[in-house]
Amino acid sequence: MSTAVEAIYIFNQNNHCILEHVYRSRPPPPQAILPLYQRHTKPRPSVIHLPDVNPPTVLFSLLHANLLFLSTASTDVEPLFILEFLHRIIDVFEEFIGAPLLANKIESSYDVVAQLLGEMCDAGSVCNTEPNALRDDVDIPGWMDKLLVGVGLPGNPTGSLSTGGLKQYLQLNSSTTGPAIPWRRANVRHTSNELYVDILETLNVTLAPSGRPLAAIANGSIAFTSRISGVPDLLLTLAASGGQIGLEKAIELPVFHPCVRLARWKERPGELSFIPPDGKFVLAGYEVNLMPSIHDLKSWSNANLQLPASVEVLTSLGQNGADFEIRLAIHNTFPGSAPTLQTQRPAFGPRGSGTSTPVFGGGSNTAPILQDVVVTVPVPNAVRSVIDLRASRGEAYFTASESVVEWRLPTKAVASPGTATLRCTMVGPVADDDTDGMVNGFHSGPKSGDYDEQQDAYQSSAPQPIKAPNSRDKQDSQDQKKVQLNAPLMPTSASLSFSVKGWLASGIKVDGLVIDTRRSKGLGEGVKPYKGVKYLTVSRKGIETRC
Numbered sequence: 001m002s003t004a005v006e007a008i009y010i011f012n013q014n015n016h017c018i019l020e021h022v023y024r025s026r027p028p029p030p031q032a033i034l035p036l037y038q039r040h041t042k043p044r045p046s047v048i049h050l051p052d053v054n055p056p057t058v059l060f061s062l063l064h065a066n067l068l069f070l071s072t073a074s075t076d077v078e079p080l081f082i083l084e085f086l087h088r089i090i091d092v093f094e095e096f097i098g099a100p101l102l103a104n105k106i107e108s109s110y111d112v113v114a115q116l117l118g119e120m121c122d123a124g125s126v127c128n129t130e131p132n133a134l135r136d137d138v139d140i141p142g143w144m145d146k147l148l149v150g151v152g153l154p155g156n157p158t159g160s161l162s163t164g165g166l167k168q169y170l171q172l173n174s175s176t177t178g179p180a181i182p183w184r185r186a187n188v189r190h191t192s193n194e195l196y197v198d199i200l201e202t203l204n205v206t207l208a209p210s211g212r213p214l215a216a217i218a219n220g221s222i223a224f225t226s227r228i229s230g231v232p233d234l235l236l237t238l239a240a241s242g243g244q245i246g247l248e249k250a251i252e253l254p255v256f257h258p259c260v261r262l263a264r265w266k267e268r269p270g271e272l273s274f275i276p277p278d279g280k281f282v283l284a285g286y287e288v289n290l291m292p293s294i295h296d297l298k299s300w301s302n303a304n305l306q307l308p309a310s311v312e313v314l315t316s317l318g319q320n321g322a323d324f325e326i327r328l329a330i331h332n333t334f335p336g337s338a339p340t341l342q343t344q345r346p347a348f349g350p351r352g353s354g355t356s357t358p359v360f361g362g363g364s365n366t367a368p369i370l371q372d373v374v375v376t377v378p379v380p381n382a383v384r385s386v387i388d389l390r391a392s393r394g395e396a397y398f399t400a401s402e403s404v405v406e407w408r409l410p411t412k413a414v415a416s417p418g419t420a421t422l423r424c425t426m427v428g429p430v431a432d433d434d435t436d437g438m439v440n441g442f443h444s445g446p447k448s449g450d451y452d453e454q455q456d457a458y459q460s461s462a463p464q465p466i467k468a469p470n471s472r473d474k475q476d477s478q479d480q481k482k483v484q485l486n487a488p489l490m491p492t493s494a495s496l497s498f499s500v501k502g503w504l505a506s507g508i509k510v511d512g513l514v515i516d517t518r519r520s521k522g523l524g525e526g527v528k529p530y531k532g533v534k535y536l537t538v539s540r541k542g543i544e545t546r547c
Contacts (some may be wrong), residue, residue: 002255003081004124006072008089008117009033012103012528021117024124027051027072037061038072047079059331062086065101072349076469084495085121088129092116095131095279096140097179106120112140130183131276141485181231183259189229193529195513196225197236201504211312213305216290218505218537226276232515236272236283239511244270250506251286260284264284306335308370308500309414311545313377315490318425321483326375326407327421330414334368334503335459367502370414375407375422376541377494385427388458393420405491426489486495495541504535 002127010019017030037059038049048059052517055074061080069086081274094101096116096396097109106113115138120129128134201220208214224231241249247270256262259274260283272284290305305431310329317323373394386398386405407422414420510533517523 003076004073004075004077004174005082005085005126005285006074006124007123008086009070009072009165010106011068011070015068016101017476019110020114021114022440023121026076027378029056030070032240033059033070033072045082060086062090064090067101067103076210085129089117089120092120092129092131092134093128096134096138096266110161110248112138117137128182130277132185132279133182135185146339179257179289180276183257183281184231184275187233188278190227193228193527194225194532195228195529197510197513197531197533198223198225198536199508199510199534200536200538201506203290203307203505203537203539204477205307205539207310207543207545209313209545209547211310213291216305218288218290220288220504220506220508221282221288222284223280224276225280226278228276229524229527231275231520232523233275233519234273235512235514235516236274236510238270238272239509240270243509244268247508249290250508252289254286256284257281259363273516288508290505303495306333306505307543308332308334309373309496309498309543311375311494311543312498313491313494313545313547315489316483316547317423319479319482321479322426322428322488322489324424324426324468326377326424326494328373328375328407328420328422328496330370330420332370332414332417334500368500370500371411372497373409373414374497374498375409375494376497377405377407377491379403379405379426379491380489382429383426385428386424387423387427388425390424391420391422396422396424398424402428418519426486428486428489491547493544493546495542496545497541500537500541502535503537505537507533 007022008027008401009017009030011030011034012018013328015032015034020030032053033050036053036293037044044061046061048061050057050059058077058079060071060079062083069089071082071086073082085324093106093113093116096112097105098524117135118136119127121127153289175335200219203218204214205216206214224236226234238247238251240250241426242249251269254262255267256265256272257274257277258464259276264271266275274283276283292305292362301349308331310331312327312329313389317325342425381403383403384399387403389396389398391407393413394407396405396407399404405424411421437529513531513533515523515529
């Protein structure tokens with residue numbers, strides 16, 4: 001199985017090809033590929049087999065910022081390799097021409113884009129995808145060069161090297177700066193030395209109607225920002241409840257940047273030894289299983305999962321069964337969070353010491369706060385409208401085009417523990433123009449096809465005795481029919497979104513960040529960088545409660 005890239009096509013939001021770069025063979029042109037891609041219904045898969053193309057081709061696609069990235073392969077290739085290469089192209093483009101990535105930026109910076117594509121892949125073989133290494137190979141014109149070229153004067157001739165320039169180039173890349181590191185630029189210099197660690201966890205939790213968890217996973221990523229001179233050798237130590245054994249159980253399926261020494265992690269789990277790239281990059285990623293143990297499931301409660309909030313859905317309420325209620329339980333419990341950040345991470349010193357600081361930016365040691373709380377309730381397409389939205393906290397509204405009820409609660413509304421409720425009334429579709437006997441958009445009576453036992457039998461010879469119906473039983477029977485007719489209009493799930501700064505659901509913490517001065521090079525005497533740590537837990541419709 002090969003790993004060759006044949007071509008890269010980029011389309012804007014108007015489906016116009018703004019970039020076409022062919023690496024090898026003769027792939028189909030973009031004008032022929034795009035209609036075959038659009039023939040598939042949304043959401044379109046990332047890998048599509050095109051048997052009608054000669055030769056048969058596999059199409060790889062990626063959507064980013066209203067831009068469509070396509071790559072073709074006529075041979076047997078590894079799909080994840082091509083998709084990862086497309087992701088690397090996007091990251092490199094954003095690093096060089098700026099984020100967000102827009103079509104006009106790519107068109108106006110085609111000289112830089114062409115150099116990047118040529119350096120990242122040569123004749124279909126992926127060569128270099130590290131932004132720091134690409135900066136040494138790609139010429140980025142400055143504002144002075146653009147000004148001189150604009151008035152018809154030659155710019156800075158960076159491509160030609162005189163004798164003195166060649167000698168200077170060899171001196172800058174001599175062995176005195178240490179061995180070549182693919183992910184770090186040579187001769188890095190910063191006036192202010194800073195190191196920042198950002199740990200982000202995204203929750204994906206599915207709860208049964210009883211509240212028991214069906215699946216609970218936290219996907220974490222460790223972003224690292226390094227602005228330090230020379231070639232630093234760093235050691236980042238992670239900790240979790242239960243010590244080293246607890247950390248091994250917490251972190252599953254870890255992935256690392258190429259700069260991380262895997263032997264050190266295998267020998268001592270929780271210790272990341274690495275020489276960082278210059279700037280911001282993703283140091284590691286991991287997955288944490290938040291499911292309680294079997295013993296905890298037997299005595300189940302929502303506190304076992306340790307979520308700051310949970311949602312419950314009650315359907316078929318009211319006399320007609322047309323109402324439903326959303327109950328948001330606000331716990332505001334953050335297990336593992338300490339009252340102050342100084343006691344939470346003792347390995348970090350105060351800001352004024354010049355060694356490190358535990359906070360990111362301002363130095364606040366406030367407790368974690370629940371923010372950006374949004375409850376999303378999808379409703380069936382048969383629902384014509386949702387009326388009478390009564391929320392005890394926050395604001396709620398119904399979007400008919402998306403068939404979604406959104407309930408937004410500000411930070412002040414969820415600052416204190418308690419229960420917030422939202423009650424809504426469904427309005428069903430209109431069957432026909434005759435609305436007599438309709439209940440909430442549905443017919444309830446003989447017109448809807450129900451057999452009426454009180455009606456005289458066909459060709460009856462003897463008159464039937466008239467029985468006085470019980471009005472209470474008749475009303476109960478009608479109410480029961482209304483509830484049954486409105487049951488298909490009820491929601492089947494609700495999802496919860498929120499963010500919490502200063503807390504991680506997995507309980508993982510940064511225990512220390514030190515610089516190995518013996519293995520580091522070019523740091524300078526007495527350099528003590530400023531260090532900061534930030535934790536963030538996010539649920540983007542990740543906590544789903546089923547009815």
